Amino acid sequence: MNQGYKKYKPFRPISLPDRTWPDKVITKAPVWCSVDLRDGNQALVNPMNLEQKLEFFQLLCDIGFKEIEVGFPSASDTEYEILRALIEQDLIPDDVTVQVLVQAREHLIRKTFEAIDGAKNVIVHFYNSTSTLQRKVVFETDMQGVIDIAVSGAKLIRELTEEITAKSDINIRYEYSPESFSGTEVENSVLICDRILEELGATPENKVIINLPNTVEMSTPNTYADQVEYCHRNMKHRDCAVLSIHPHNDRGTCTAATELGIMAGADRVEGTLFGNGERTGNADIMNLAMNLYSQGVDPELDFTHMNHVREVYEECTQMKVHQRHPYAGELVFTAFSGSHQDAINKGINYINKENSPYWEVPYLPIDPADLGRQYEPIIRINSQSGKGGAAFVMRQSFGYDLPKAMHPEFGALVKHACDSCGRELTAGEVFDIFKREYLDVSEPYHLLTYKFFTEKTDNGQVEDFEGTIRYDHNTQAVSGKGNGPIDAFFNALSGIGLTEYEFVSYSEHAVSGGADSKAVSYIQLRHKGEIVFGVGMDSNISIASVKGIICAINRCEKRGE
Numbered sequence: 001m002n003q004g005y006k007k008y009k010p011f012r013p014i015s016l017p018d019r020t021w022p023d024k025v026i027t028k029a030p031v032w033c034s035v036d037l038r039d040g041n042q043a044l045v046n047p048m049n050l051e052q053k054l055e056f057f058q059l060l061c062d063i064g065f066k067e068i069e070v071g072f073p074s075a076s077d078t079e080y081e082i083l084r085a086l087i088e089q090d091l092i093p094d095d096v097t098v099q100v101l102v103q104a105r106e107h108l109i110r111k112t113f114e115a116i117d118g119a120k121n122v123i124v125h126f127y128n129s130t131s132t133l134q135r136k137v138v139f140e141t142d143m144q145g146v147i148d149i150a151v152s153g154a155k156l157i158r159e160l161t162e163e164i165t166a167k168s169d170i171n172i173r174y175e176y177s178p179e180s181f182s183g184t185e186v187e188n189s190v191l192i193c194d195r196i197l198e199e200l201g202a203t204p205e206n207k208v209i210i211n212l213p214n215t216v217e218m219s220t221p222n223t224y225a226d227q228v229e230y231c232h233r234n235m236k237h238r239d240c241a242v243l244s245i246h247p248h249n250d251r252g253t254c255t256a257a258t259e260l261g262i263m264a265g266a267d268r269v270e271g272t273l274f275g276n277g278e279r280t281g282n283a284d285i286m287n288l289a290m291n292l293y294s295q296g297v298d299p300e301l302d303f304t305h306m307n308h309v310r311e312v313y314e315e316c317t318q319m320k321v322h323q324r325h326p327y328a329g330e331l332v333f334t335a336f337s338g339s340h341q342d343a344i345n346k347g348i349n350y351i352n353k354e355n356s357p358y359w360e361v362p363y364l365p366i367d368p369a370d371l372g373r374q375y376e377p378i379i380r381i382n383s384q385s386g387k388g389g390a391a392f393v394m395r396q397s398f399g400y401d402l403p404k405a406m407h408p409e410f411g412a413l414v415k416h417a418c419d420s421c422g423r424e425l426t427a428g429e430v431f432d433i434f435k436r437e438y439l440d441v442s443e444p445y446h447l448l449t450y451k452f453f454t455e456k457t458d459n460g461q462v463e464d465f466e467g468t469i470r471y472d473h474n475t476q477a478v479s480g481k482g483n484g485p486i487d488a489f490f491n492a493l494s495g496i497g498l499t500e501y502e503f504v505s506y507s508e509h510a511v512s513g514g515a516d517s518k519a520v521s522y523i524q525l526r527h528k529g530e531i532v533f534g535v536g537m538d539s540n541i542s543i544a545s546v547k548g549i550i551c552a553i554n555r556c557e558k559r560g561e
Contacts, residue, residue, distance in 0.1 A: 053082045053230065224261060247271070267284060389414075445470075
C-alpha cells in the first residue's frame with residue numbers, strides 16, 4: 001500500500017456555500033422502506049427460501065413498516081414466487097404497500113406488471129444508472145442517452161398502469177432511482193429526475209418517489225448531504241416528489257450520511273434491519289430509528305422485543321448481529337469498566353430516588369428495558385470492574401443494597417477473585433463471594449442463643465440482651481443492657497473482653513417481600529483505627545444487627561490471625 005494510494009482519485013465535493021442542513025434538527029421520523037427482502041436478500045451467501053421470506057415479511061409488518069420492497073420479480077422465479085405467495089395467500093395488510101424493483105428495460109417491466117396483478121397497494125420502483133463512470137465504462141453513452149432510457153421506461157410503466165387499473169382496484173405508485181446518484185453530476189441528477197416526474201405526470205396530489213441512492217459510498221457524509229440538498233432545492237417539480245435516500249456503507253459512515261440526508265431534505269429512507277446488504281451493507285434502519293427514539297422522537301417503528309427481532313433476523317439470513325451492534329448487540333448495554341459501572345449504578349439510584357420521569361443514566365443512552373432487555377447483564381464483572389459494579393450486581397440480581405461505604409471493601413474482594421481466576425465472574429459467583437465473606441462467617445465467635453426484651457424503668461425503658469456465645473470450644477452466657485438493641489449487645493460483649501470494637505454505623509433493608517421477608521443488616525465497626533464490615537440476616541431486625549456485629553468481629557479476628 002505504500003504507493004498504491006496514488007491510483008485513487010479524490011472525490012470532488014460540490015460547491016454549496018449556502019447549505020442549510022447543518023442547522024436542521026430531525027424532529028419527526030421519515031417514511032421508512034425496508035429493502036431486506038430484496039437488497040438484503042441478494043447479498044446473502046444463501047438467499048432466503050420462501051418460508052424464511054414470509055417469516056421475515058411478517059416480522060417487518062409487526063415492527064411497523066408500511067412500505068416493504070419484496071423483491072425483483074422479473075429477475076428470477078424465486079423473486080417472482082415471494083410476491084405471488086404474498087398476494088395469493090392474502091398476507092399483505094391493507095395498510096402496507098409492497099415495492100418491486102425493476103430495471104428500465106421493456107421485457108423486465110412487462111414481467112413485473114404480471115407479478116403485481118392482484119395486489120392492493122404497490123410501488124413500482126424502476127431505475128437506471130446515471131453516474132459519470134457508468135456512462136463511460138458500461139453504457140458508452142452520454143447523459144442524454146441515459147435520460148432516454150429512463151424516459152422510455154417511464155412511458156411504458158405509465159401505459160401498463162393504465163391497462164392494469166382499468167380492470168382492477170390496484171393502487172400503483174411510482175418510484176425512480178438514478179442509480180449511482182452519488183457518482184453523478186448533481187445538475188444531471190436534477191435534470192433526469194425532473195424529466196421523469198414530467199413523464200409520469202406527477203402532481204402535488206399524486207407524488208412520485210424520487211430516490212437518490214448512495215449506491216457506493218464515495219465521500220464523507222456531509223458531501224452526500226450537500227448533493228441531497230442541491231436536488232431538494234433545485235428540482236423544478238420538488239413539490240411533486242417524495243424525496244427518498246438509499247445510502248450504502250462502503251466508508252462505514254452510512255448512519256451519519258442518512259441522518260444528514262434527512263436534514264438536507266429527504267422525506268423517506270430505504271434500508272435494512274441491522275444494515276445487511278451488498279458489500280458493507282445498507283443503511284441500518286433499526287439503528288436510525290433508535291437514534292431518533294433516544295432523542296425523544298417517535299421513530300414510528302417498534303423494537304420493544306429487540307431480542308426476538310434479532311433472533312428472527314439471524315435465523316432467516318444466517319447472519320449474526322455483532323455483540324457491539326448499536327442497541328441490539330449482546331454487549332451494548334454492558335459495562336466492564338469500574339468507572340462506568342460506578343456511574344451507571346449512581347444513575348439508576350438517582351432515578352429511583354428522585355422518581356424522575358426522564359432517563360438520566362451515564363453511559364446508557366436509552367433504558368434497556370424499552371427494548372425488552374434485562375438489567376442483569378448491564379454490569380458484568382471482570383478485572384477491569386470497580387466497586388460500583390459489584391454493588392450493582394448484588395442489588396439488581398439478588399436484592400442486597402450494600403451501603404456506599406461498603407462498596408470499596410466488597411469491590412476489592414471481587415476484583416481479587418477476578419485477578420485470581422483470570423476471567424469474567426458471573427453474578428452467581430459474585431454472590432458466592434459475598435456469602436462466603438459475610439453470611440457464612442461463624443468463627444471464632446458463634447452466637448448460639450439470643451433474646452431481647454424491654455425493661456421499663458423510672459427513667460424510661462432499657463433494652464436487655466441475653467444469650468450464649470461459643471468461643472474456642474467454650475460456651476459463655478452473656479448479657480447486657482443499653483438504650484437500644486445494638487448498645488445492649490455491645491455492653492454484653494464487653495463482659496467477655498471484647499472492648500476494642502467501636503460501633504460506626506449500620507443500615508438495613510428487607511431482601512424479600514411478603515410474610516417470609518428477611519431483614520439484612522450492614523454493620524460498620526472500627527477496630528484499632530481500621531474499618532471492618534459485617535452482614536447479618538434474620539426475620540427480626542434486632543437479631544440481624546447482632547449477627548452483623550458478630551460477623552464484623554469474626555472477620556476482623558480472622559484478619560489478625
